[in-house]
Amino acid sequence: MRALTLGPEGTYSHRAARAVADEIEFTESVTNIVEGVASGEYDRGVVPIENSIEGSVTESLDALAERNVAVVQEIVTPIRHALLAQAGEFETVASHPQALAQCRSYLEREYPSVKTEAVASTARGVERARQDPSVAAIGHPDNAGGDLRVLAEDIQDRTSNATRFVVxxxxxxxxxxxxxxxxxxxxxxNYPGLLLEMLEPFAERDINLTRIESRPSGERLGDYVFHFDFAAGLYEERSQEVVEVLRGIAGEGWVRELGSYDTKHVLY
Incomplete structure (x- = not known):
């Protein structure tokens, strides 16, 4: 089974993808992953969808709204960030924007004068740190080795830091x-009470919403696409009733069922 995820090798997405497939290829774009699966080029794609500190990954939400794919599993994994560098002194910390945000308090407290540089992935930050002694990286401690050493471990702002990936x-x-x-x-x-109308069918059928997110549709200002995750399978009669109600509310719009799935917890 071929899977596509965010690379290069060594990203947290790569770690999650190893729970899904043995043959893993990499890209630096979530959109490319969704397109690769939608076209049938890849059997599976693994994308981050939500972090317990920084919230939803908007690029993933937008890509899912634009293409027809199914979600067949979610993977939850704890995120352990380490500060990696060739030496104790450096000028820049490079990592993925989510990783930088998840370690914001640590960096402000320990390295207030150091610049931050957003790159495509944590693995790209590690590459920068290997190439340039003036650059440190934030990544998994296993990415250390050679000239790159771990200066500090578990530097995320909350010890409960975890990320949800969808397959x-x-x-x-x-x-x-x-x-x-x-x-x-x-x-x-868009009209007063629209969101309430969409939420009521879940409450009336005792279905727990685990996440709701709105994203701009791109059609016009104030126009939104809504993402719902809920704790029930689509095979259930109550879920089918909710979908039917939502289709009636959407009217000239649309409702897309990404599917039902189970959760796998992966520890690294």
Whole structure:
């Protein structure tokens, strides 16, 4: 099974993807991952969807709203950030924007005069640190080695730091079985009480919403796409009723069922 995820080798996405496939290829764009799965070029794609400190990964949400794929599993893994450098003194810390944000308090406290540099992935930051002794990186401690050493471990601002990844498959593999489900809704309208109308069907059927997120549709200012995760399978009658109600609310818009899935916890 071929899987595509964020690279290069050594990213947290790579670590999550190893729980899914043995043959893993890399890109630096979430959009490329979703497109690769939607086209059938790859059997699976693994993308980060939410972090316990920084919240949703907006690039992933937007890519999922634009292409037809299925979510067949979610992987939850703790994130352990380490400060990696060739020496104790450096001028810049390079890493993925999410990693920099997750370690913001540590960097401000311990290295207030050091610049931060956002790069495509934690692994790219590690590469920068290997090439340039004036650059440190934030990444998993296992990325150390050679000239690169661990200056500090577990530097994330909260010890409970964890990231949810979703495993993508072609739309034909969408399942209605699982403990969680995901929907994307584009109402193509806006009026007082719209959000309440979309939430009430879940509450009335005792379905727990585990995440709700709105993203600009790109069509016009004030126009939004809504992402819902909830703790029920689409095979359940109550879930089917919710989807039917939402389709009625969407009217000229659309409702996309990404599918139902179970959660796998992976420790590294």
């Amino acid at each position: 993508l498959a072609p739309e034909s593999e969408k399942s209605e079985a699982g403990g969680k489900s995901s929907l994307i809704i584009y109402p193509n309208t």
